[in-house]
Amino acid sequence: MxxxxxxxxxxxxxxxxxxxxxxxxxxxxxxxxxxxxxxxxxxxxxxxxxxxxxxxxxxxxxxxxxxxxxxxxxxxxxxxxxxxxxxxxxxxxxxxxxxxxxxxxxxxxxxxxxxxxxxxxxxxxxxxxxxxxxxxxxxxxxxxxxxxxxxxxxxxxxxxxxxxxxxxxxxxxxxxxxxxxxxxxxxxxxxxxxxxxxxxxxSREVIFHSSYTQFLGKEKYYKFIYKRFFRETNINFHERIFLFELPENFEDTNLLIQLTRKIMERYYKKVTFGGSTIIKSPAPYIFFQNANDTVLKNMKTELLSEGIIFRDGFCFEGADFFLRNLLEESTPQNNIELKFINRYEYIKEIILQLQRTKKIYNLYLDKRIEQEGLDINHIKIEDFSDINEFLF
Known part of the structure; x- marks a missing residue:
């Protein structure tokens, strides 16, 4: 034998x-x-x-x-x-x-x-x-x-x-x-x-995700993703856009608030030199796919109550979307710390208006966001809560 x-x-x-x-x-x-x-x-x-x-x-x-x-x-x-x-x-x-x-x-x-x-x-x-x-x-x-x-x-x-x-x-x-x-x-x-x-x-990220998690485990997979995309020792002046896919019927407002705070704290940076304050890294853009209006409203209400300043392209109740409002530059005076993209159809128009180097991340569960002409980093995740636990 x-x-x-x-x-x-x-x-x-x-x-x-x-x-x-x-x-x-x-x-x-x-x-x-x-x-x-x-x-x-x-x-x-x-x-x-x-x-x-x-x-x-x-x-x-x-x-x-x-x-x-x-x-x-x-x-x-x-x-x-x-x-x-x-x-x-x-x-x-x-x-x-x-x-x-x-x-x-x-x-x-x-x-x-x-x-x-x-x-x-x-x-x-x-x-x-x-x-x-x-x-x-x-x-x-x-x-x-x-x-x-x-x-x-x-x-x-x-x-x-x-x-x-x-x-x-x-x-x-x-x-x-x-x-x-x-x-x-x-x-x-x-x-x-x-x-x-x-x-x-x-099928690069799908292949990688399924194979890596199968053979090496979820935690090692996310450690690799963090190292590859998010471990920056020096946060440079880039426009960062985060496109998240939420599960259907998602209602965990607190989870969105925690994630939003983490992204803001990591990527919105001010520094002071010789008594002058400058913006080292501007307010990141965030889009939550599948988020209903009530969840978004509750999240933004809580952020406002904490004194966090953001833009979402709407200047007053009942207003139409106003692109210039969302694109307003972060300065030490206005202290804009976050920017929210409310609708899928706004994504490409907004990103194409950004002149600086752009880093776009799509963290998705099932269906990734495709936009012709945009260089998007697609990252497959197993569970939305993994983002908070492993990546930010």
Whole structure:
């Protein structure tokens, strides 16, 4: 039984090694539309090369170890003249790229018989083949994996923990390309760099949230979110806009008041130099999606009773929305500490009027806020109370 289990271990590791190398090849494409063929002609191929991948963790290199892949590549080369490559790891081979002489090739393939299959190759074909063929002896499994993670970090501008999660998603996506397309549909087993980037970009925070909370826990997830978005040792003069999605039928006014105070205390900053007071960081903008009018009124009433000065674009009872009121600059004289966006339809108009550097955060439960032309940081949360508990 142990032999069988060991065989399964090395077989799975070999598949992982192959798929990891395929992902590296995809990410290395300078033309993002170039499609890599997966498990079609060989382990992978593109418009220029056809590659067999072998990972022999326990084996030393010998002619018998590479006889079969070379015969297979030679057979393909009869009709497909793309450059043939054997990408392989053997424990006694240093990393290098080598070519073969005709004698080397003949020594390896010998009688050209693999089990019950007899191959036949003309000398002219073999001569043409060795002019194109290369063996690339590579590093161990872990080294290639580290190279791949570094490429993901660079491509998606993320940290290692996040890259590991993106890796899992890309790997599963590549694997499904093979599993979900039977041999008669193997032409569908293709993937481009553009496809991979869209996979991550379109569902980046959802992928990260679900994977991170599943494997590392909610608290670590929020610690990462705090570190990535909200841990600023020096609060600079930026316009900050917070877009929160509340649960349906939300009525916890006290929770909104606590959150609002925390945001104000953290991001509205005044400093005094030589007797003069300046605004170091202006009043943040806050929007509560799904908040009913009664909850908003009760919240603002409590803030006013505490002496907190804010703007919401309405100058008097019954007035229409007045953008200039909301955009009024925070100064030491007017002491405007908070700004509230009351309606979804005001968001884009307000943000586009802001001239300074903008930082926009959408902390959402189910449906994120999309506004064309706005660079919004979307942050998935499990429960609205988590915002107070973990982030502010």
């Amino acid at each position: 142990s032999t069988v289990l060991d065989g399964g271990y090395y077989a799975i590791k070999g598949f992982n090694f192959q798929y990891d190398h395929t992902i590296i090849r995809i990410l290395e494409q300078t033309n993002e539309l170039n499609e890599i063929e997966i498990e079609q002609t060989e382990d992978y191929s593109d418009e220029n090369i056809i590659v067999q991948v072998k990972y022999k963790e326990r084996a030393n290199f010998s002619n018998s170890q590479v006889k079969k892949p070379l015969c297979q590549l030679l057979e393909i080369f009869k009709t497909d003249k793309r450059k043939p490559v054997l990408y392989a790891y053997f424990k006694n081979k240093e990393e290098q790229e080598v070519s073969l002489s005709l004698q080397d090739l003949n020594d390896i393939i010998g009688d050209c018989k693999i089990k019950n299959k007899q191959y036949s190759f003309e000398e002219e074909l073999k001569t043409e083949f060795i002019n194109q063929f290369r063996i690339i002896f590579t590093g161990k499994y872990q080294k290639q994996f580290e190279v791949l993670i570094e490429k993901i970090i660079k491509e998606f501008n993320c940290e290692e923990e996040e890259a590991l999660i993106y890796y899992a998603q890309i790997y599963k996506y590549i694997e499904k390309k093979v599993v979900n397309n039977a041999p008669e549909d193997k032409h569908k087993r293709v993937c481009s760099k553009k496809e991979v980037k869209e996979l991550i970009t379109n």
